[in-house]
Amino acid sequence: MKLQRSPLQLTLFYLLFAALWILLSDSLLIWLGLDGPLQVALEILKGLVFVTITAALLYFSLNQYQHEQRRVQLHLQRNEERLAQAMDAAQEGMWDWDLKSARVFFSHRYCDMLGYTPEEFGDSQQVWRDHLHPDDRDLAIQRLEALLGERQPYYENIFRLRHRDGSYRWLHSRGQLLLDEEGRPSRFIGTSSDITQRRADEDSLRQAAAVFDSTQEGVLVTDNTRRIVHVNPAFSRITGFSAEEVLGKEPNLFKSGRHDTAFYQTLWHALDQRGSWSGEIWNRRKSGEVFPMWQCIRSIHDERGKLSHYVAVFSDISALKRSQRELDFLAHHDPLTTLPNRLLFSERIEQALQRAGRDKLRGALLLFDLDHFKIVNESLGHNIGDQLLKMIGERLAQCLAPQLTLARLGGDEFGLLSDDCASAEQASLLAQLLLDELALPFMIDGQPLFISASIGISLFPEDGDSVEQLMRNADSALFRAKSSGRQTFAFYSQDMTAIAQQRVRLESELRQALEMDQLRVHYQPIHRLDDRRMIGVEALIRWQHPQRGLVAPGEFIPIAEDSGLIGAIDAWILEHACSQMQAWRAEGSDLEFIAVNVSSRLFGRGDLGLRVEQVLRETGLDPACLELEVTESAVMDDPEHAQVILTQLRELGVRLAIDDFGTGYSSLARLKRLPVHKLKLDQSFVQGLPDDHEDAAIARAVITLGQSLGLRVLAEGIEEESQAIFLRGLGCNLGQGYWFGRPQPAEQLMSSRSTV
Ligand code: C2E
Ligand code: MG
Ligand code: MG
Numbered sequence: 001m002k003l004q005r006s007p008l009q010l011t012l013f014y015l016l017f018a019a020l021w022i023l024l025s026d027s028l029l030i031w032l033g034l035d036g037p038l039q040v041a042l043e044i045l046k047g048l049v050f051v052t053i054t055a056a057l058l059y060f061s062l063n064q065y066q067h068e069q070r071r072v073q074l075h076l077q078r079n080e081e082r083l084a085q086a087m088d089a090a091q092e093g094m095w096d097w098d099l100k101s102a103r104v105f106f107s108h109r110y111c112d113m114l115g116y117t118p119e120e121f122g123d124s125q126q127v128w129r130d131h132l133h134p135d136d137r138d139l140a141i142q143r144l145e146a147l148l149g150e151r152q153p154y155y156e157n158i159f160r161l162r163h164r165d166g167s168y169r170w171l172h173s174r175g176q177l178l179l180d181e182e183g184r185p186s187r188f189i190g191t192s193s194d195i196t197q198r199r200a201d202e203d204s205l206r207q208a209a210a211v212f213d214s215t216q217e218g219v220l221v222t223d224n225t226r227r228i229v230h231v232n233p234a235f236s237r238i239t240g241f242s243a244e245e246v247l248g249k250e251p252n253l254f255k256s257g258r259h260d261t262a263f264y265q266t267l268w269h270a271l272d273q274r275g276s277w278s279g280e281i282w283n284r285r286k287s288g289e290v291f292p293m294w295q296c297i298r299s300i301h302d303e304r305g306k307l308s309h310y311v312a313v314f315s316d317i318s319a320l321k322r323s324q325r326e327l328d329f330l331a332h333h334d335p336l337t338t339l340p341n342r343l344l345f346s347e348r349i350e351q352a353l354q355r356a357g358r359d360k361l362r363g364a365l366l367l368f369d370l371d372h373f374k375i376v377n378e379s380l381g382h383n384i385g386d387q388l389l390k391m392i393g394e395r396l397a398q399c400l401a402p403q404l405t406l407a408r409l410g411g412d413e414f415g416l417l418s419d420d421c422a423s424a425e426q427a428s429l430l431a432q433l434l435l436d437e438l439a440l441p442f443m444i445d446g447q448p449l450f451i452s453a454s455i456g457i458s459l460f461p462e463d464g465d466s467v468e469q470l471m472r473n474a475d476s477a478l479f480r481a482k483s484s485g486r487q488t489f490a491f492y493s494q495d496m497t498a499i500a501q502q503r504v505r506l507e508s509e510l511r512q513a514l515e516m517d518q519l520r521v522h523y524q525p526i527h528r529l530d531d532r533r534m535i536g537v538e539a540l541i542r543w544q545h546p547q548r549g550l551v552a553p554g555e556f557i558p559i560a561e562d563s564g565l566i567g568a569i570d571a572w573i574l575e576h577a578c579s580q581m582q583a584w585r586a587e588g589s590d591l592e593f594i595a596v597n598v599s600s601r602l603f604g605r606g607d608l609g610l611r612v613e614q615v616l617r618e619t620g621l622d623p624a625c626l627e628l629e630v631t632e633s634a635v636m637d638d639p640e641h642a643q644v645i646l647t648q649l650r651e652l653g654v655r656l657a658i659d660d661f662g663t664g665y666s667s668l669a670r671l672k673r674l675p676v677h678k679l680k681l682d683q684s685f686v687q688g689l690p691d692d693h694e695d696a697a698i699a700r701a702v703i704t705l706g707q708s709l710g711l712r713v714l715a716e717g718i719e720e721e722s723q724a725i726f727l728r729g730l731g732c733n734l735g736q737g738y739w740f741g742r743p744q745p746a747e748q749l750m751s752s753r754s755t756v
Contacts, residue, residue, distance in 0.1 A: 169196045342410060369478065384445075561601045
């Protein structure tokens with residue numbers, strides 16, 4: 001039975017019971033009317049029964065009370081434990097300030113947060129105050145006093161308390177003010193949690209956010225499906241895309257198209273394998289402009305190691321690149337003329353030397369400086385001197401092929417590098433071109449300024465295999481050019497200089513030769529071998545040089561070909577030969593043909609047919625009387641083209657002969673299809689006849705070949721009768737050579753015409 005009566009009820013119950021007991025028991029005794037000892041005994045018994053019953057009741061209620069007390073205490077204790085565990089779990093410390101006694105209870109956890117045990121920390125409010133951070137103390141106490149003064153029920157505050165180790169911990173406190181019955185503050189109770197780590201995390205987050213927003217680098221964050229989830233302001237500034245325009249899209253929106261798939265594959269592979277990639281990448285801005293950037297991409301994983309995001313940080317390096325280019329340009333170019341400087345020139349020579357070694361090419365290095373430039377500077381001022389140097393740079397750069405390197409090496413010294421210059425002749429032509437260009441006046445302030453230069457040339461690989469050696473040798477050649485009277489050039493090798501200078505001299509003289517009518521035509525007879533009758537002539541050019549006498553074509557035809565004069569020369573001889581033939585025919589000569597040589601250079605050009613046609617028309621010569629000789633090598637250089645031209649010529653009705661046959665590399669298949677009439681066996685195979693077996697074998701082969709192709713065969717260079725007899729024996733049709741007659745002027749030829 002559970003006795004749940006208040007003390008008052010129990011007392012009243014006891015009073016009622018006791019009163020009823022007395023009244024009823026006394027009334028019973030009176031009613032029984034007992035006297036004497038029995039009454040006394042009954043009265044004692046009545047008293048004892050009463051005491052026994054009440055003692056039992058007392059015991060019973062006390063027992064109940066005690067039991068209840070224990071139960072409540074146990075319950076309380078359990079609750080307390082639960083609360084403590086919950087607070088511990090929540091990492092909350094508790095305090096309970098009894099305002100009346102000014103004692104504070106700090107929970108174990110509270111003290112623990114500060115590195116103390118409750119005993120060490122004590123229970124005074126002053127301890128708490130003493131542990132406050134100096135910067136927070138005033139404010140914290142002020143808040144507390146305001147709370148007590150204004151009796152605000154709830155309290156919340158953040159402050160720092162000193163830990164036992166001297167560091168400070170941020171505490172977040174929440175509490176409640178409890179009032180007594182009279183409404184006066186009696187207790188102040190609450191909890192505190194250590195938020196030091198959270199504050200640090202928040203601080204770093206805030207800092208990171210500030211960095212994210214203010215950094216000059218663009219930042220782009222995508223989720224693991226590569227959709228953009230974040231960009232910072234710098235991203236928008238660099239790319240021109242606002243955040244709204246790109247969020248949710250994929251970064252391939254910025255692809256420039258400059259990188260191939262392999263590039264992106266490598267990038268993603270690096271991200272998968274190493275978790276990061278950095279490098280230069282070209283992307284496209286919103287404006288469409290493609291720009292370079294330096295980008296670092298990192299993959300981010302969550303706490304379970306699962307890929308969650310990619311973060312790309314990039315900077316626009318277009319300005320850097322530009323300035324690098326500018327710096328590079330400045331480092332490698334002369335600021336006045338913007339031509340390459342000595343450094344770049346040396347690098348190019350180095351490369352050219354390597355290429356020459358590898359590809360078996362030849363090249364030339366030309367160093368030149370202006371003659372008497374010092375005088376220009378001193379008399380007209382450095383300003384004019386600078387202008388002149390600039391103009392020289394511009395003029396030369398304009399007239400030189402782009403693959404040549406023209407450099408200003410300092411002062412009035414320039415350099416020219418040709419990394420593909422097959423011969424000394426080509427180098428001398430280049431030098432002459434420079435001299436000619438520089439010889440033209442420079443107009444400065446309306447005044448013509450004349451300047452000349454001297455040039456030193458070294459050739460590679462023969463004159464050196466290092467930059468220094470080539471430069472040194474070109475420099476010593478330059479010195480020689482200067483000391484030999486300036487406005488000239490010199491090679492490092494003296495022999496070369498002599499040959500090249502003579503060549504250049506010859507070229508200019510040859511130009512004059514044409515104008516001054518110094519060219520002559522000599523005619524060499526061509527005989528039939530069977531009856532030895534002269535049936536034709538070959539026109540061979542000669543140059544009647546005013547000092548050197550008669551110059552053979554071998555000496556000047558190559559120069560004429562290199563300088564382009566050959567066109568005029570061949571036109572001249574064709575015209576003379578045709579009119580001479582026409583004149584002979586008019587005189588009644590029975591010559592069947594006149595042979596004229598066609599230069600391989602001219603043969604390669606398309607207008608040969610037109611030119612021949614024009615000459616034939618002008619001279620009235622029967623085309624059948626004209627034979628054109630084309631060398632075997634000119635035909636076989638470009639057989640397709642030769643076929644076309646030869647067909648054109650044949651259609652005009654002229655005869656065609658292949659000159660110097662045997663010296664080239666004829667393809668028999670092609671030869672078969674060429675519309676020619678005659679093969680001219682080269683004189684080198686005739687020289688050894690009739691004794692030389694090899695010459696004899698070749699002669700026999702060529703003659704047989706000609707016969708089988710239906711062509712006539714002419715043997716050149718017959719100097720002896722035995723040769724003529726031998727060749728005739730082989731079936732050769734025609735012969736030409738000193739034994740029949742040397743090349744000679746027309747009048748002489750006719751007067752000495754005879755049958756040998
Ligand atoms: P080619 O057309 O093969 O001329 C034959 C050359 O052999 C001529 O030399 C001639 O004088 C020479 N010759 C003739 N018979 C003998 C001989 O018995 N013994 C020796 N050793 N030589 C003999 P030339 O006149 O000096 O001409 C040389 C080359 O110059 C010609 O070779 C021809 O390719 C070229 N040539 C000559 N005149 C002209 C021309 O007007 N125009 C062009 N484009 N080339 C020409
Ligand atoms: Mg010839
Ligand atoms: Mg020949």
